[in-house]
Amino acid sequence: MGSFHLTKMALRNLVSKPATRLYPLEPPVYTSMTKGHVVNDIDTCILCSICERKCPATALTVDKPNRTWTINPFSCVQCSTCVRICPTKSLRMEPDYTASAVSMQSLTMTKPSEEPSEEPQS
């Protein structure tokens, strides 16, 4: 029994640096593992739709005829399932969070159509 057991720690806190960060004024620190947002390298994407089928939040839409890959960042729960199952490793998880937005818009990426070979065939 006794009192003031925490005095030493309280006094130590007066001289130690803050445990929290003044976030908007100081930049946040991300680890290499932090799940921020999903990025698709559309050039290597084969539009196979596996990510769309596996997404637990149904945040992804793949339109093969129109060659588009769409993500709704407001539905995405950053579970990394799509990143793990992507057969071509086109999807990756970036550590930083996306900036605030004023409207809930989806992000659509269009895969450039394969141009016919211009080399003359011999």
Add this chain to the structure above:
Amino acid sequence: MAKRTIIPFGPQHPVLPEPVHLDLVIEDERVIEAIPQVGFIHRGLEKLVEKRDYQTFVNVTERICGICSFGHSLGYSQTIEILMDVEIPPRAEVLRVIWHELSRVHSHLLWLGLLADAFGFENLFMQCWRLRERVLDIFERTTGGRVILSACNVGGVNQDIANEDLRGIVHVLDGMRDEYGELLKTFLYDRSVKSRLSGVGYLSTQQARELCIVGPFARASALSEDIRCFGYGGYGYLSNFEPVTAEEGDGYARCKVRALEVVQSIDIIKELVDVIPDGELSVKVKGSPKAGSRAVSRLEQPRGECFYYAKGNGTRYLERFRIRTPTAQSIAGMVHTLQGCDLADVPLNILTIDPCISCTER
């Protein structure tokens, strides 16, 4: 005879981290009866099992609750593994236990902070949560998430922790242990803490057994019940496990049990890091649960024993998934401790059972 009055308590109240409503029947300043009512945060997550296949549903289970997040994904995964007769690699088993014990440290530190806040010890509250941040930082470094980890799947784990990183985690926890020792001394021996908690919300061993109380609430009433004793999963690698118990059965005993369990969890992690086997992280689970197959499993969550049930129907979607959470049991004990207590002790009585209403209602 004094006139009886009913005071509605909650679902929004400063002491309640989650919504639960109580009708307190009082006479003067004494509570005669407490009638609980839950159902304010029901989200129908068990029903969602019909819409998400059994491998995707693990992402839903870990969103049942923010504090028991990893425990629920672990409980669900081990139930499906029993259902489909899958044996997971030993390294995955141990990694699961390490994350689960870290979750227990963070859950108990959060609760100790809330308790300190409830009896007005602001400094102690902030110190507890400051230490808890370090556990969240470990989560972020090892899994990428601070609260929702997405580290567990059916068949193993998604991420590895390198052996050097595991030693780094032990180093951080050892640093925490020294600082936590000062907090522990305050919780256990400070005169103001002890006088506020001693004798509040007494529950005898007999009553705890009759009401089927689980977890630290039961262990504080000298009921030595802990599912970890059975050595399921990675707990089988421990040389010895003794649950922390206390004899007093009051609020102080519940505080003591949880405060000492933090140290126990740190010891468990340290022991497992020394014996963790190398090898695969996950096995590929193919096919669907057979029609009519059923499985149950139990898990020691930070709040006590949690029970999981799953039933397959031959498709990739389960027929039924059910969780019986520790708070569902503890509410009965809470109502019992509230009978006859002072109105001023009601917030402490509710808090000392560590209610997790999100888990209970799902």
